[in-house]
Amino acid sequence: MKGLEGRAAISGIGQSQVGRRLGRDAMDLTLDACLDAIADAGLDRSDIDGVATYPGGWFGPSGFSGPGIPELQDALRLNLNWYAGGPEAAGQLGSVIEAVAAVACGFAKHVLCFRTVWESTAQGGGGRAGIGTPSGGGSGKGFRASGIMEWTLPYGAASAAVWIAMFAQRHMHEYGTTRAQLAQIALNARHNAALNPKAIYREPMSLDDYFAARMISTPFCLFDCDVPVDGSTAVIVSRTDCARDLLRPPLRVEAVGTALRGRPSWDQFDDLTTMAMRDAGAMLWERTDLRPADVDVAELYDGFSFLAMAWLEALGFCGKGEGGAFVEGGARIALTGELPLNTHGGQLSAGRLHGYGFLHEAAVQLWGDGGARQVHGDPRVAVAAAGGGPLGGCLLLVRD
């Protein structure tokens, strides 16, 4: 630990019901997760003096976010010293990292961080929605895109699936990465999901099943894309010295990565085989004396399979361009492997909780609560990372 982030620790976690088309109110899900996390830490709501969230209240397409901080604060009548919510952060976990900074600076003692999605209910039976498309259907005639969508929507590139597929394609071109290698991210997730009662897709999946799936945007097939769900996840970030007497051994934040040193863009980044994660990953190791070999378990964003592979490279678990070879055959990233990956099933099989699910699972593993999917050998160091494209943030957690 070289920075101040070690003054902060994860002290509790919570999660609502997670499922497809639950039809439940987003605030209701959020309260379930938040109250669960507060109780998990052994705290009372009166102890919570900070709140952080991504991407803020009711931001983006329907279902992309739930309530904002004011609604949650008011519902629980929280007395806050610090709060922050919004989409312009180092990825989804950037909100947690902001809480870490606030705690390390002494702005707050116990920060409740949450992320709520209800995309499955919002998208209904109509299938996965494009981003920034005109609402209400129709021909779209006369519709004008704005913001970053101005440069992609006129080309039918209305989803991160399309944007990230082009990074995967370039990676294959430069490094010879194959779809069979990419498949290992999905197969590993599915295998782990079978051991997670809350996962969405738990039935076995073979490499043949993978290759038989319909294509979404080459090289991605259906199983390279995560599954939208409804659910809310919460974590408590506490001052480490205030966390020692709580129910759980604190998970100290050894280091964080938030850097974005290239252009903040889906198509103008200097290297089309990696993304913001390259810089966030590099920064994380600049802030600690621990090394990738010290990590016992890795929970890496897999909104699309390729992103987890790119995070493996970005975090130095293998060399640049070696992600395909690293996951080849799947043994290395299995629960019993040298670097267990996405032990809950990732977003690919456990559901798109949008970043927070990885941090939640890192804590589950470090506290030994994984049940049938628990990594053996008493894991003490975990990395959680989230984001793709210009979004990227990561945390290294240590149970001392």
Added chain:
Amino acid sequence: MTARNAHFWTGGARGELCLLRCSACRHWIHPPAPICPACLARDVAPEAVSGRARVATFTVNHQSWIPGFDPPYLVAIVELDEQRGLRLTTNLVKCAIEDVRIDMRVRVVFEERDDVWIPLFEPAE
């Protein structure tokens, strides 16, 4: 459309792909910004590029995302000849899906849609 992007979406009426360029150091700027990222000059103005490019990467999209875009179709990022890293996301047209390759040479063509001219790219010899 705004004063800042109209040159890009209407240049096709004259058969030109126009991007902003720094009047001081001649650096090309995309997406548009009212400042040159290389020399910080504020004097930037639209100028036509050659329209010649190579495919930096691509995807064959099979999913229906937007009404009017019937899959499969080709989405690509092309890098213009004028400057390293000067890229556009676009569609490749007049090109069989199985023939697309990274690094293949392409050139701009335009499709008129309502009051804008969408720059697309087709294979070039």
